Amino acid sequence: MEKLQRNERIAALIKILSDQPNQLFTFNFFVESFNCAKSTLSEDVEILKGIVERFGLGVVETISGAAGGVKYLPLIGQDKKEEIIYRLCKDLSDPTRILSGGFLYMTDIIYNPAVIDNVGKIFAEQFITKNFNYVVTVETKGIPIAMMTAKYLNVPLIIVRRDSKVTEGSSVNINYVSASSKRIQTMSLSRRALKKNSTVLFVDDFMKGGGTVRGIIELMREFESSVEGIAVLISTKEPEKKFINEYFSLITLNYVNEQENIIDLIPGIKIS
């Protein structure tokens, strides 16, 4: 390959790195791809670090030593994060979203890649240093958010089913009590789904009492694994005492008043 110009190398660098976020690439990989000297590449990486920082486009990190290299972290920064959460609160508090029974219609938002891509980045940013082995969710509504989170953490996604499926082989099933409805529910996960001694991040769209989380914690225990992080898009204010007491929630839903057509959401991040 003929020699590349600096701007060509830098553009290829950021595209390749950000296509596989949180994935370490060796310097040699790029030295060979670009047919350039290592010192030249180091300069390119330094310039790139400045660019992504300046435009709030994430972080380029270098790791020195024999096992070192360069990787891209999809960190979006405080300002953009607040802007995204504020916008989500605004969109979600539109009174036309109120459904019979005081439920909130939100699938148009939680299935929209343009929105959920950012939520996945925020969740990934929050937990990127934890080096989880998997992201876990339970079907169905949380899957898109969990998928984007897994993408930015660069780990596989596990989807827990509501009943066992012939296409997933032998499975571990558990029963648990829903915190809000007090009904018995089932969760099922293929025995092949995860390796023993894993740590996982549980992601979901909505949390009320936290019963689902407790079910997941119990299910993971069956795989000799543990839930080490919980991230939800919306958690309800009531009940204040949930089955779990440490979680990351982008939005708190105070109440939905069906009679007066009011949805009260608080922007801002809550870790209780």
Place this chain on the structure above:
Amino acid sequence: MEKLQRNERIAALIKILSDQPNQLFTFNFFVESFNCAKSTLSEDVEILKGIVERFGLGVVETISGAAGGVKYLPLIGQDKKEEIIYRLCKDLSDPTRILSGGFLYMTDIIYNPAVIDNVGKIFAEQFITKNFNYVVTVETKGIPIAMMTAKYLNVPLIIVRRDSKVTEGSSVNINYVSASSKRIQTMSLSRRALKKNSTVLFVDDFMKGGGTVRGIIELMREFESSVEGIAVLISTKEPEKKFINEYFSLITLNYVNEQENIIDLIPGIKIS
């Protein structure tokens, strides 16, 4: 903002464009962001076009005129596409995947962002000129693939449920007959889920007789909308006569022989 160097502008350009694939940005947006002349930006864009082409990193497209601008298309090119499909066939034909009943365990692959991101790009590349309004899938296993496809087409995702949910308001429900099992199945979609007169791309992980697709076609008709494209990761060779006769499938499953522990998959793209 002080003046940027060319390599800084180009790196920011490719990152911003590729973070929102298939989204048109005006030249003015970048002229203002970068505080540079329009002619300078045009040169940057031309250089960038060459870079992404050279590294097989997609396509940067300019559209001239008053409603014009620049956008990034996540096209991955024939060579990389073939490599991805070949790799998928290899991974999926591992005989340890055979489950009782001749089913194939594949959730580790179809939920893995590193794999599915590429499948989403291939599907988006195939249908990017059709300007669909939505990507539609039915829960659960096809959701990650459908999500990545929707991301790269830059359109909302719609997830059809197996039964109606209180959290989605009033819904349209249909019954249809599964092509392979001949059993009656249900599909449910919130009345709010899509606008009338939409065209949609149906995405799923697996197709046998095509009964699900026929159900989706019927469901879309209830919304005065139509399925104008079908993309599946794997379709089975048998039955050759499916309910639908035009679809895009990355892999054909010839057969699974449980006794002899053989999975026969054909790489390559089939449009029948």
